[in-house]
Amino acid sequence: MVQAYNFLASWQLFPEKCDFQSGIPPKSGNYKIESADNGHALSISINWVSMDNEAYYTQYKIVPDGKSHLFENVELADEAQASIENSSTLLFKFYKNGQVILEVKHEIMPNGYLKLTQQGYDKDNKPFVNIEMYHKQLSVLPYASSVAGVAIRPTKEGVIKHKALSAMEDQTNMQLDQIRQQIELLARQAQEIRKRKELSMMIYEAKLSFKPQIGHIYHLYEKNDGQHILSLVAPQEWGGSGPFKQFVSSVRLLADHTWVEVN
Template identity: 45%
Template sequence: MANEAFVNPISVDKVTDKPGLLEYAHSVGGALIKPEDKGKMKGRAVTAMREQTDLQLSQLYRQMQLLAEQATAIRNRVEVSERIYGAQMGFEPIVGHTYYFYEKKDGTDVLSMIAPNEWGRTYPFRRCVATVRMMADHTWDVVYHETEFTEE
């Protein structure tokens, strides 16, 4: 028996001299190597990417809307400020005080310290355009805008 050559009972197709290069575990304790479905993996990655970018785009859109609203408010404040400085006023406005901006029946503008509800029956204006407060930069903060006043 010493002269007989050893015959491996395992098929030659199932044995290798480089087990580390096998695409499956070569022993009972070896790590499980499972082939990935690349289409499934790419699909999940694309879905996650789209979800993340949609979230970021919606956040940018909300920020853009806020900036547009702020720009509109500043533009309105500038327009009212220019119109107020072109209006008739019999006093010097003080920073931080509230005034009332009226449009006369002849179309001219007036800045007054008297509120619309304080005029009584003799309301001499077509409408109260805005209630305004002078800010430190000498622009006007519009408290309400384009309110109709009905005579009673």
């Protein structure tokens, strides 16, 4: 079970990254893998909602020892087999009348996403491949959900849980988005302040032959010796950088005595 550690999490579905050849396309879903029976089995919890807003929920256990075991959901399969191929690959196989009717391959991708590839046969006995993509949830939910190919049916408990989950997700996602926007705004403001500080330090170390006035625009030049000088004369008035090595920037003095670059 040590190698299964990477899979033990609550995973949230990326509906836009999925590819379904069979079944009901999901609108949202979660897929939770937990250790069970003192580490001898895996507990799979599934909860998802269709495009028609119908909620589904189911749960089952599977033993990842590479051997076939009786499966509790007889509607889907008589037996199930699970094997841990390596630290990033987990394989489930479901049997009916001795034949593999569904294979679910779990893969941890290099970007940390969980990819589920389901291969099986639909009700018309035609082969299909469904691909689902998940990302690991940062918070641990009391249960999890997904659109895994295991046969699941809508239940009253699933509907109630899904409504509560949807409301919680909507509220927390909105709050997290607001915080993210605030963080991005603060980051931009911090960057602007840092730029003003660096520019101000350069100007206050430059040669000044007059007292700058708040709100006025001045022009910063670099001299041939690498020092800077603040001038009242703009580059166009010089016809270039004038007697200096190069023009650096036009700047304005703000009320807090920092300087800001102007076009």
